[in-house]
Amino acid sequence: MRGYLPDYRLGSAKKLEEAFNFLENGARPFAGGTDIMVLMDSGILPPGEYFDILNLKELRGIKLRKDEVHLGALSTYSEIRDHQLIQKHFPILVQSAREVGAIAIQNRGTLGGNIANASPAADFPPGLLVYDAKINLLSSQGIRNLDYNNFHLGYKKSELQPNELIHSIILKPHFLKYRHFWRKVGSRQAQAISKTMIAAVAKVNKKKIEDIKIAYGSVAPTAVRCSHVEFFLLGKTLNSKIISEAKNILVKDIQPIDDIRSTGKYRLVASQNVLEEFLCGIG
Amino acid sequence: MKKIKLTINGKLFSVNSNPFSRLLDVLRDELKLTGTKEGCGEGECGACSVIMEGKLVNSCLVPILQAEGKKILTVEGLAKKSLTPLQKNFMKCGGAQCGICTPGMLMAAHAIQLKKKKPSKKEIREGLGGNLCRCTGYSQIIESIQATRSKA
Numbered sequence: 001m002r003g004y005l006p007d008y009r010l011g012s013a014k015k016l017e018e019a020f021n022f023l024e025n026g027a028r029p030f031a032g033g034t035d036i037m038v039l040m041d042s043g044i045l046p047p048g049e050y051f052d053i054l055n056l057k058e059l060r061g062i063k064l065r066k067d068e069v070h071l072g073a074l075s076t077y078s079e080i081r082d083h084q085l086i087q088k089h090f091p092i093l094v095q096s097a098r099e100v101g102a103i104a105i106q107n108r109g110t111l112g113g114n115i116a117n118a119s120p121a122a123d124f125p126p127g128l129l130v131y132d133a134k135i136n137l138l139s140s141q142g143i144r145n146l147d148y149n150n151f152h153l154g155y156k157k158s159e160l161q162p163n164e165l166i167h168s169i170i171l172k173p174h175f176l177k178y179r180h181f182w183r184k185v186g187s188r189q190a191q192a193i194s195k196t197m198i199a200a201v202a203k204v205n206k207k208k209i210e211d212i213k214i215a216y217g218s219v220a221p222t223a224v225r226c227s228h229v230e231f232f233l234l235g236k237t238l239n240s241k242i243i244s245e246a247k248n249i250l251v252k253d254i255q256p257i258d259d260i261r262s263t264g265k266y267r268l269v270a271s272q273n274v275l276e277e278f279l280c281g282i283g
Numbered sequence: 284m285k286k287i288k289l290t291i292n293g294k295l296f297s298v299n300s301n302p303f304s305r306l307l308d309v310l311r312d313e314l315k316l317t318g319t320k321e322g323c324g325e326g327e328c329g330a331c332s333v334i335m336e337g338k339l340v341n342s343c344l345v346p347i348l349q350a351e352g353k354k355i356l357t358v359e360g361l362a363k364k365s366l367t368p369l370q371k372n373f374m375k376c377g378g379a380q381c382g383i384c385t386p387g388m389l390m391a392a393h394a395i396q397l398k399k400k401k402p403s404k405k406e407i408r409e410g411l412g413g414n415l416c417r418c419t420g421y422s423q424i425i426e427s428i429q430a431t432r433s434k435a
Contacts, residue, residue: 002324005301005303005304006301008301008303009302009303010301010302010303010346010348011302012302012348030346033344033345033346033349034326034344037305037325037326037343037344037345037346038325038326038344040303041324041325041343042325050303052346052348052349054349078338101326101413102329102409102412102413102414103339103391103394103409103410103412103413104326104329104332104339104340104341104391104413105326105341105344105413107338107339107340108340108341108344108345189412190409190412190413191327191412191413
């Protein structure tokens with residue numbers, strides 16, 4: 001059953017100071033609404049006060065500053081998929097934005113919301129992990145900068161404190177010489193939440209792997225980087241034996257489970273197969 | 284309750300609503316614009332699709348506060364004196380069967396056309412990816428849009 005409307009209040013923050021006041025009073029930020037409105041519809045959204053942050057211009061925009069790309073937390077999936085800078089340097093983010101929900105969701109859902117929701121099945125985190133993203137968190141005390149790899153702490157748990165907003169994601173455009181790979185395994189093309197997904201980049205010279213970064217979503221309590229597989233593959237020359245060993249080592253990096261969308265067994269095999277697809281493509 | 288002004292199909296409206304109310308409910312219950320349908324209520328089916336500031340959105344996922352001051356186009360606003368070529372082709376090609384998905388399909392199709400005059404079949408399919416048809420009449424819906432494209 002739907003949530004009871006009078007139990008909910010929605011204010012609006014037009015300036016950062018107003019946003020900090022809302023946070024101090026226990027109100028929760030509301031951006032594109034593509035998760036919150038669904039929870040409201042299912043009757044499981046906690047009652048109380050929320051505040052619209054879409055008018056906070058400090059959290060908007062995709063910009064190149066010095067040698068860094070800043071993605072404002074309020075960047076929508078559509079803005080990310082259509083942005084030339086992202087298309088050129090971070091194609092995995094374009095692909096993942098393209099496959100979130102469908103157009104109407106992509107026009108509303110935001111990067112910050114995707115991250116704050118801290119779902120292990122969220123589409124952006126694997127890509128952010130392989131691009132070595134940093135995240136800026138904003139409070140009345142200023143900005144706190146973290147490695148994105150340290151942001152997610154567990155299932156639906158993150159470093160984000162109740163007095164903080166996600167401000168931006170920072171990326172270094174250092175991947176022009178890399179091969180980029182992203183694959184989401186879901187029940188259908190549109191509107192699917194993944195059973196497993198891989199994001200990977202690699203720098204390969206005559207089949208020899210000079211650098212490699214691999215991350216998965218939906219197969220652990222958070223999106224995860226595959227340190228065992230990466231360590232094993234670094235410096236190796238790809239052949240079928242190496243690829244098959246890498247697939248075996250993957251079990252050390254992911255912990256797929258049974259849930260409503262899939263089984264642990266299927267997820268493991270599918271995850272191994274998309275790793276093989278990636279490695280065969282770069283070898 | 285809050286007084287909220289917004290423009291729908293070119294006319295200025297003022298509503299007195301809980302800011303958390305869904306745009307969908309304001310359209311249907313308060314303004315009696317019942318062309319926009321509710322299907323799933325959670326952004327999966329696209330029956331409630333409308334165009335807000337030139338972009339396709341699910342009106343079930345937009346709280347009315349975020350529509351304040353915005354321009355909204357609903358299915359009622361498509362036809363002016365006569366039906367649009369897109370609407371005529373939905374009739375001609377059998378793009379509407381039971382009809383519940385049709386307003387959302389028309390808005391998604393309109394959004395595809397806003398972006399590109401001559402979309403490819405792939406672009407049409409991508410643009411309709413968030414709209415479900417329980418009659419499974421997808422081929423005719425795609426044909427309706429293609430027929431409009433060829434005349435555009």
